Amino acid sequence: xxxxxxxxxxxxxxxxxxxxxxxxxxxxxxxxxxxxxxxxxxxxxxxxxxxxxxxxxxxxxxxxxxxxxxxxxxxxxxxxxxxxxxxxxxxxxxxxxxxxxxxxxxxxxxxxxxxxxxxxxxxxxxxxxxxxxxxxxxxxxxxxxxxxxxxxxxxxxxxxxxxxxxxxxxxxxxxxxxxxxxxxxxxxxxxxxxxxxxxxxxxxxxxxxxxxxxxxxxxxxxxxxxxxxxxxxxxxxxxxxxxxxxxxxxxxxxxxxxxxxxxxxxxxxxxxxxxxxxxxxxxxxxxxxxxxxxxxxxxxxxxxxxxxxxxxxxxxxxxxxxxxxxxxxxxxxxxxxxxxxxxxxxxxxxxxx
Amino acid sequence: xxxxxxxxxxxxxxxxxxxxxxxxxxxxxxxxxxxxxxxxxxxxxxxxxxxxxxxxxxxxxxxxxxxxxxxxxxxxxxxxxxxxxxxxxxxxxxxxxxxxxxxxxxxxxxxxxxxxxxxxxxxxxxxxxxxxxxxxxxxxxxxxxxxxxxxxxxxxxxxxxxxxxxxxxxxxxxxxxxxxxxxxxxxxxxxxxxxxxxxxxxxxxxxxxxxxxxxxxxxxxxxxxxxxxxxxxxxxxxxxxxxxxxxxxxxxxxxxxxxxxxxxxxxxxxxxxxxxxxxxxxxxxxxxxxxxxxxxxxxxxxxxxx
Numbered sequence: 001x002x003x004x005x006x007x008x009x010x011x012x013x014x015x016x017x018x019x020x021x022x023x024x025x026x027x028x029x030x031x032x033x034x035x036x037x038x039x040x041x042x043x044x045x046x047x048x049x050x051x052x053x054x055x056x057x058x059x060x061x062x063x064x065x066x067x068x069x070x071x072x073x074x075x076x077x078x079x080x081x082x083x084x085x086x087x088x089x090x091x092x093x094x095x096x097x098x099x100x101x102x103x104x105x106x107x108x109x110x111x112x113x114x115x116x117x118x119x120x121x122x123x124x125x126x127x128x129x130x131x132x133x134x135x136x137x138x139x140x141x142x143x144x145x146x147x148x149x150x151x152x153x154x155x156x157x158x159x160x161x162x163x164x165x166x167x168x169x170x171x172x173x174x175x176x177x178x179x180x181x182x183x184x185x186x187x188x189x190x191x192x193x194x195x196x197x198x199x200x201x202x203x204x205x206x207x208x209x210x211x212x213x214x215x216x217x218x219x220x221x222x223x224x225x226x227x228x229x230x231x232x233x234x235x236x237x238x239x240x241x242x243x244x245x246x247x248x249x250x251x252x253x254x255x256x257x258x259x260x261x262x263x264x265x266x267x268x269x270x271x272x273x274x275x276x277x278x279x280x281x282x283x284x285x286x287x288x289x290x291x292x293x294x295x296x297x298x299x300x301x302x303x304x305x306x307x308x309x310x311x312x313x314x315x316x317x318x319x320x321x322x323x324x325x326x327x328x329x330x331x332x333x334x335x336x337x338x339x340x341x342x343x344x345x346x347x348x349x350x351x352x353x
Numbered sequence: 354x355x356x357x358x359x360x361x362x363x364x365x366x367x368x369x370x371x372x373x374x375x376x377x378x379x380x381x382x383x384x385x386x387x388x389x390x391x392x393x394x395x396x397x398x399x400x401x402x403x404x405x406x407x408x409x410x411x412x413x414x415x416x417x418x419x420x421x422x423x424x425x426x427x428x429x430x431x432x433x434x435x436x437x438x439x440x441x442x443x444x445x446x447x448x449x450x451x452x453x454x455x456x457x458x459x460x461x462x463x464x465x466x467x468x469x470x471x472x473x474x475x476x477x478x479x480x481x482x483x484x485x486x487x488x489x490x491x492x493x494x495x496x497x498x499x500x501x502x503x504x505x506x507x508x509x510x511x512x513x514x515x516x517x518x519x520x521x522x523x524x525x526x527x528x529x530x531x532x533x534x535x536x537x538x539x540x541x542x543x544x545x546x547x548x549x550x551x552x553x554x555x556x557x558x559x560x561x562x563x564x565x566x567x568x569x570x571x572x573x574x575x576x577x578x579x580x581x582x583x584x585x586x587x588x589x590x591x592x593x594x595x596x597x598x599x600x601x602x603x604x605x606x607x608x609x610x611x612x613x614x615x616x617x618x619x620x621x622x623x624x625x626x627x628x629x630x631x632x633x634x635x636x637x638x639x640x641x642x643x644x645x646x647x648x649x650x651x652x653x654x655x656x657x658x659x
Binding site: 034035036037039043064065150156181182183184185186187189190191192193195196197199200201203204206215216217220224238239349350351353 | 358361362365369459463464465466467468469474560564565566567569570571572574605606609610612613614615616617618619620621624
């Protein structure tokens with residue numbers, strides 16, 4: 001009798017779950033490392049999530065300000081347990097926790113941003129931000145008078161170093177003598193420290209401040225000093241309307257839509273993808289009114305070149321700080337080299353240590 | 354190095370030292386009454402959030418600054434309730450307050466991240482800012498910096514030259530004798546905790562009203578803990594606190610400027626400087642313990658007599 005009853009319960013459960021599955025919407029979860037109001041990294045991802053809102057049969061939700069490490073593992077586990085079908089984790093430090101959770105929940109699909117580890121149900125993705133950084137470098141190079149550009153940077157990891165190098169190559173494309181000075185803050189989001197770092201660059205004569213930081217602190221410093229700035233992540237002009245020239249920005253919505261569609265159709269595979277400007281995942285924010293028309297045209301022409309695939313940016317000859325050739329004449333640096341970049345190009349002042 | 358580099362560096366030292374100075378003065382005041390409040394970090398960040406929210410909603414930075422002080426008083430009152438009413442352990446209560454404050458501010462402040470509030474901007478003082486070298490270093494800041502030039506001497510006068518100050522110190526040095534002399538020890542400790550909390554709140558407000566005009570999680574970034582260490586460095590003297598706060602502010606500003614000037618030293622090493630200095634300072638000050646003026650009954654609760 002007891003066996004029968006147990007069987008009945010199991011059957012009932014099975015029925016319920018299949019009925020549910022037939023009607024079920026696709027539940028998509030997002031995990032952000034900072035609050036979404038930060039006008040930076042997480043804000044850009046959340047704009048991408050909002051892009052999914054209109055899609056039929058898709059329900060999204062997010063958890064913000066999740067610390068990397070054990071906390072994030074708990075959040076992901078919770079989402080998977082609640083039956084989320086697709087989970088996006090948008091910070092590098094979520095990689096190992098996600099890998100662990102992905103193995104525990106083989107039915108859910110996992111997507112990790114900016115990492116390199118994969119599983120059967122876990123892929124990773126990023127965008128070629130360095131292309132937009134190159135263009136913003138051209139703008140900075142065209143606007144500087146002191147030929148010194150300051151760059152407030154977070155951590156000396158390949159992603160940031162690659163961005164600085166692309167930026168410097170963009171600067172040199174219009175202003176060969178200009179140098180890019182780098183200050184590391186060792187923080188992603190600390191407005192006070194980042195503003196102070198920008199000020200230290202202003203004190204050594206920088207008249208354009210660029211940043212690989214998520215807070216608008218450096219923008220404030222530039223505006224107060226009456227010089228120019230280049231934002232990051234999203235259009236930061238609201239924080240420094242008189243200083244903000246443009247910003248390399250993320251536009252995740254088309255990419256997220258594409259992934260969701262693949263999952264809906266059942267064509268999704270665990271892959272490592274690194275799309276560029278041609279897909280619109282990275283772009284340049286609108287120019288400030290102080291950027292002259294000729295410079296704008298020049299930058300837009302370069303953008304068209306990048307989209308058409310004619311300008312790969314890291315094309316030899318590229319020399320490092322010591323003047324040694326790192327990318328030989330005519331060679332396009334392979335993706336593996338870009339992903340592991342640990343040296344600065346010539347014209348960058350600073351150290352990668 | 355030349356003047357063109359040193360003067361902005363020292364000006365930056367004053368500015369980045371100011372929030373630490375407010376908090377250090379607050380902690381000195383509290384500790385003088387015999388209460389150790391390790392919750393500075395939490396009290397500061399509650400002050401920072403309050404200042405930001407009030408500035409954003411009322412558009413009045415002065416009101417926001419005062420409100421931050423009051424919020425600091427309110428937050429440290431928790432410490433008072435635990436330590437003075439319930440005679441709880443001061444170290445544990447302080448640590449709990451630091452964690453509570455940080456968490457509470459994160460939780461309540463999430464909706465405010467990414468907004469810009471009105472605050473204080475630099476105002477060059479007439480005449481004084483014209484003095485060569487000293488002018489740009491000390492007299493070309495926002496009003497909240499100028500305020501810190503007045504507080505240390507006033508606090509010194511209050512503590513060392515007035516009767517209420519003497520009573521407060523008595524509560525911190527020898528509570529039994531103070532009680533025998535008819536003083537309300539816990540009453541004076543309350544006043545030490547609440548006034549101290551007020552200054553810690555102001556230190557937080559400096560970060561969200563003047564240093565930046567933004568709010569973010571963890572805006573204080575450990576400055577409250579540096580303040581706790583600085584109290585020891587300052588030998589519990591308001592005047593030395595000024596020196597200590599500017600020294601720390603200077604080291605923070607210096608490491609960024611060294612990087613900007615293109616040094617080949619690894620940035621990780623430079624970023625360690627303020628913390629390495631904390632350790633060195635603590636070692637040195639315990640070595641010269643004779644000069645220290647640590648309140649004798651610091652951290653010791655006064656049990657009810659009967």
